[in-house]
Structure formats: structure tokens, C-alpha cells
Amino acid sequence: MAKQYKPRMHSAEHILNQVMVRKFGCDRCFSAHINKKKSKCDYKFERGLTDAEAAEIEQSVNEAISSALEVTERMISLQEADERFNLTRLPEGVTEVRVVNIGDFDLCPCIGEHVDNTNEIGMFSMVSHSFEDGVLRIRYKLGEPEI
Numbered sequence: 001m002a003k004q005y006k007p008r009m010h011s012a013e014h015i016l017n018q019v020m021v022r023k024f025g026c027d028r029c030f031s032a033h034i035n036k037k038k039s040k041c042d043y044k045f046e047r048g049l050t051d052a053e054a055a056e057i058e059q060s061v062n063e064a065i066s067s068a069l070e071v072t073e074r075m076i077s078l079q080e081a082d083e084r085f086n087l088t089r090l091p092e093g094v095t096e097v098r099v100v101n102i103g104d105f106d107l108c109p110c111i112g113e114h115v116d117n118t119n120e121i122g123m124f125s126m127v128s129h130s131f132e133d134g135v136l137r138i139r140y141k142l143g144e145p146e147i
Contacts, residue, residue: 013034080097
């Protein structure tokens, strides 16, 4: 069986985003580059992270991953999605929106591929974090899942 890097990395991005929203009250990342070996997320932010905050983020992401949360999707009407989510990146002409649910941890409109369960993601490691011109960049990689 071929390794599924993008679904693992993309699902980890969703979890990282929710951790950032919960911890700092910021928006989800405005830019993400999901790659095989290492990925990055950019957030509009006011400062850099402390090393303690980076460790807390990493721990929170890994706690969610190890919770073996089921990942599901469903279609909802554009009207319902507009009432619940920021749809500024949605293409014109869409009448329904696919929503990805990671257990009771995260709910977000998304067109990407995902794992079926967070236990398929593997250990999240923050490789680095940097801050420049109002942008916090978090780079991360994943270990192999234990299942």
C-alpha cells in the first residue's frame, strides 16, 4: 500500500488550525503549503511564539491526533455554510459546501483529501516557527502512524 502523505498532512493542518483558534483566538491559516516531507501554515498574528507556546501547540495537536477521532464529511447548503463559516475563498457558483468533521474537535469547509481517523496521521512535530511582517509561519512534519 502506498503511503498517503497529503491526506495525513492535510488532516494535521486542520487540527493545527483548530489548536491555534482555541489557544490564541486567531483565524485559521490564510496560506498553507502541504508537502510530502514538511508542510507550513501562515497565520495573521501580532508576534512570534515563545518556545513554551510552540511546545504547547505541538502537545495539543498530538493529543487530538492520539484521540483516534473519526474524520467524516457531509454536504450542506451554501446558505447554512455562509451562516457558520468564513467562505471568502469559496469559488463562484457553488450551491453546496463540503464540510469535514474531525470528531468533535474541528469542523471546516474543505475540498481536500483526509484520513478516516486521526490515528492514521502520525506524530506531529513542529520543525520551526518564525514571525515577520504580521505573519506567523509554522513548519511541521509527521512521523509514521503507529497503526
